[in-house]
Amino acid sequence: MNRPPVNSLNTEHLEQLHRALVRLENEKCRGMILSSSSPTVFSAGLDIREMYKPELEKARKFWRTLQDMWLKLYSTPYPTVAAIHGHAPAGGCLLALSCEYRVIVPNVKIGLNETQLGIVAPQWFQDCMRNVIGERQAEKALIAGHMFNTEQALQVGLVDEVAADKAACIARAEAFLASQANLPLLARKTVKLGFRNSTLSRLMTGREADTKIFIEYIFQPKVQKGIELYLQSLSKKSG
Numbered sequence: 001m002n003r004p005p006v007n008s009l010n011t012e013h014l015e016q017l018h019r020a021l022v023r024l025e026n027e028k029c030r031g032m033i034l035s036s037s038s039p040t041v042f043s044a045g046l047d048i049r050e051m052y053k054p055e056l057e058k059a060r061k062f063w064r065t066l067q068d069m070w071l072k073l074y075s076t077p078y079p080t081v082a083a084i085h086g087h088a089p090a091g092g093c094l095l096a097l098s099c100e101y102r103v104i105v106p107n108v109k110i111g112l113n114e115t116q117l118g119i120v121a122p123q124w125f126q127d128c129m130r131n132v133i134g135e136r137q138a139e140k141a142l143i144a145g146h147m148f149n150t151e152q153a154l155q156v157g158l159v160d161e162v163a164a165d166k167a168a169c170i171a172r173a174e175a176f177l178a179s180q181a182n183l184p185l186l187a188r189k190t191v192k193l194g195f196r197n198s199t200l201s202r203l204m205t206g207r208e209a210d211t212k213i214f215i216e217y218i219f220q221p222k223v224q225k226g227i228e229l230y231l232q233s234l235s236k237k238s239g
């Protein structure tokens with residue numbers, strides 16, 4: 001990902017990611033490392049400005065583009081690994097959770113923090129967390145909007161390994177891909193999709209309902225006020 005300053009996911013960036021995933025699949029890619037050009041941020045999650053006073057059709061397109069990208073990422077036939085050498089809140093955490101393996105560096109925060117912003121992590125975000133860390137830990141983390149530090153993320157199983165820095169993180173991600181290289185492709189892909197099928201189907205069969213929930217939620221005046229205040233706090237921080 002290379003959308004400075006924080007790889008926030010707007011419609012255009014989500015489309016780019018989706019196109020890249022389609023291309024990799026068409027080119028029979030043997031593995032992907034999802035990484036960031038930023039030295040300190042993996043991805044800041046959804047671009048909050050897309051949810052602030054949006055036009056209805058633009059908001060619908062934004063959400064459908066996110067769904068398209070995630071359905072592709074979560075179901076890739078090739079192995080995927082997230083090299084998390086920077087913070088990964090909310091949608092950034094979703095990207096990492098959607099890969100098959102996660103390597104993180106020290107001093108990083110990762111988690112689905114939506115509750116803290118007065119928004120709700122959609123069901124499929126929640127499913128991704130539950131599938132990785134289990135029901136009890138996911139419920140606790142999601143209700144609190146907890147951001148895990150590196151040690152906590154490793155302890156709870158949210159990530160698989162800690163590496164010292166970006167270079168080591170990429171090297172460990174490559175080692176994971178190498179460990180998969182000799183597995184029969186069809187068997188590997190079939191088992192992966194078997195595990196992920198119910199999570200994927202839940203969104204595929206409920207896409208329109210999921211979009212409706214998003215739209216109705218974000219268009220509420222009190223939610224818009226919360227988003228406005230959050231945007232102000234973010235820009236005050238950097239100003």
Ligand SMILES: CC/C=C\CC/C=C/CC(=O)SCCNC(=O)CCNC(=O)[C@H](O)C(C)(C)COP(=O)(O)OP(=O)(O)OC[C@H]1O[C@@H](n2cnc3c(N)ncnc32)[C@H](O)[C@@H]1OP(=O)(O)O
Nearest residue numbers: 008044045046047048087089090091119120217234235238
């Ligand atoms: C029922 C369903 C309803 C709704 C579901 C909606 C689901 C939403 C999921 C999401 O992903 S919401 C997004 C949540 N993301 C966050 O809370 C992250 C916020 N950002 C940060 O915590 C920090 O920026 C950072 C830790 C990622 C990086 O910190 P740092 O390196 O110190 O950068 P700055 O904070 O100074 O930010 C630089 C610049 O970027 C802007 N920005 C940051 N995050 C976002 C974002 N998510 N969207 C848009 N813009 C963002 C920030 O305002 C600064 O902009 P300036 O113009 O002031 O420089």
